[in-house]
Amino acid sequence: MSAALSDAVGSRRRKDWPKHLIIWSFLCIELLPLYMMAQVSFKNNAEFIQNPWLPANPLHWHWENWAFAAKLILPYVANTVFVAVTGTVAMLAVAVLGAYFFARYKMPGSGLLWSAFMVLMLLPGIANIVPLFSLLKEMSLLNTLYAIIIVSVAGGQAFNLFVLRSFIEDIPKDLFEAAEMDGASHLQRIFHVVLPMSSSILGTLSILAFLGMWNDFLLPLIILRDKELFTLGVGLIYLDGEYVKQWGQIMASYFFAAIPLIVLFLFTMRLFVRGLSQGAIKG
Amino acid sequence: MSLSLSRQKIRQEWRLYFFVLPSLALVLTFAYYPAASAVYHSFFEWSGGYTKQLIGFDNFTRAFHDQVLWDAFKTVSVLIVFNLFKMIPSILLAVLIHRLRSDQWQYAYRVLLVVPMIVPGLVTLFIWKFFFDPNLGVLNHVLDFTGLKAALVGLDHFFNWGVFFDNVPIGWLAQPELILPSLFIWGFPWIGAVGVLIYLAGLQSIGQEVYEAAELDGIGPIGKFFYIELPLILSQVRLSLTLLIIATFQGYGLQLLLLGDSGGPGGRGMTPGLWMYNRAFIAGEFGYACAIGMVLFVFILVLTVINNRYVRVEK
Structure with missing residues (x-):
């Protein structure tokens, strides 16, 4: 492979990552409702107000929310x-x-x-x-x-x-x-x-x-x-x-x-x- | 194409009509009959029961002078403009994905795009309603965190909107002035998975050599979009544009869920469809609701005709 060609391909590669970045940021916001739905479903109101973003500790998950919802x-x-x-x-x-x-x-x-x-x-x-x-x-x-x-x-x-x-x-x-x-x-x-x-x-x-x-x-x-x-x-x-x-x-x-x-x-x-x-x- | 048949063959194959009969019966009963009935009842004062009174064109005169209805038409025009703008991210995303070198990533992104569709549309709406919540909502959290809230308050001081204040959570769905902005923000970043997939299918037909030729001519990424990519998906874009305009024009589910059946505070989110729903099922004025439906129908028909004449969709 000639040096020029591999250079061209190489530069393409480098140019692709901004696209990936933009696509991922779109996707992340698009997936936010799904994420919020999943993680809030394991919290009670107090925990949610205290910590709205991160998932709760799995040991303290409120499975009774799910039991209530199922019923x-x-x-x-x-x-x-x-x-x-x-x-x-x-x-x-x-x-x-x-x-x-x-x-x-x-x-x-x-x-x-x-x-x-x-x-x-x-x-x-x-x-x-x-x-x-x-x-x-x-x-x-x-x-x-x-x-x-x-x-x-x-x-x-x-x-x-x-x-x-x-x-x-x-x-x-x-x-x-x-x-x-x-x-x-x-x-x-x-x-x-x-x-x-x-x-x-x-x-x-x-x-x-x-x-x-x-x-x-x-x-x-x-x-x-x-x-x-x-x-x-x-x-x-x-x-x-x-x-x-x-x-x-x-x-x-x-x-x-x-x-x-x-x-x-x-x-x-x-x-x-x-x-x-x-x-x-x-x- | 279907075959042309001789007279004898037709007589022999008359049973074929039975095949179309179920579809036809369903459509006649549940689409044509109600449509005819709507035309008929728009001339009556009718509250859904057996008693009704012929009042001629009174319902239409009333609709013509109905300020709420005209405001609703204004609102829906604004919503259509919003929705046109909201088409852009899907197109851009499709182009971005299409321009990726790796086929595996292209496929992976397509699948990832479909994932949010597992959340039922209704649930997405409710989750957005929750995002809009003044105290708990994600939107206000984000605005506080990024300092955009301060910027909004600053702008408010400058322009004297009287909408955003320090220390007061923003009531997105509670303040009349914010109803339309909320309906705009809703669904950010406005990616429609089905739309992106359809655009991608259109883009697929561009050969690599077209890009190489463009590169030789020194056309940059933006030029490529306008000269190569956009023309190829234009028929899909036009089709979704048409569908979008019609759907927005008659839509009321979104407003009903986010704002309630009277269009939210100040009725700022009232659309013609919602007003029809409101008159029929809240006020019990079925005859008047039918008349509003007729007015809407005429508007949509005109839009469709204009669209078919001036916006050709090539097959």
């Missing part, structure tokens, strides 16, 4: 898991069927139907919320978890159809023709061709749908009344409304709200990072 928040977590899992599965199942209809054949009226779905992406959902409330009341779905699921499933259709259609269109035609030759019905074609071929995008869409429902609080806030039915969104809002705040208990509750997401991310981090990078290029 309070686990039912909400269970409700939210039910809503988010059922909702995600239903949303994608319905959307795959619809996307198959649009992607495979040009049936009469499909252009019109397609625009009917796409217009929804432009419509502001907010103007709907008041009539939606009274509609759910008439259907006696108010104060049920099913209302949240069904409204979320309906709300996710336009976006998921939009993404899935283009993915299904890209599946090689030969596969479908071969399946048709073998006498496979449309449903069988979806199960044996579409699902295996679009598994990565389905994964990314599921994560997005799951996160969306996990973080939603506006819909549950107007739909749910009974404490037993609260999802995390509403539960945490009520917790925030208490007058005397035990920050340790509150932070421990927040942590519980994040645990299922931590588990989800541990298993799907790679898929998510990759899927987003690819999906972005496509969309």
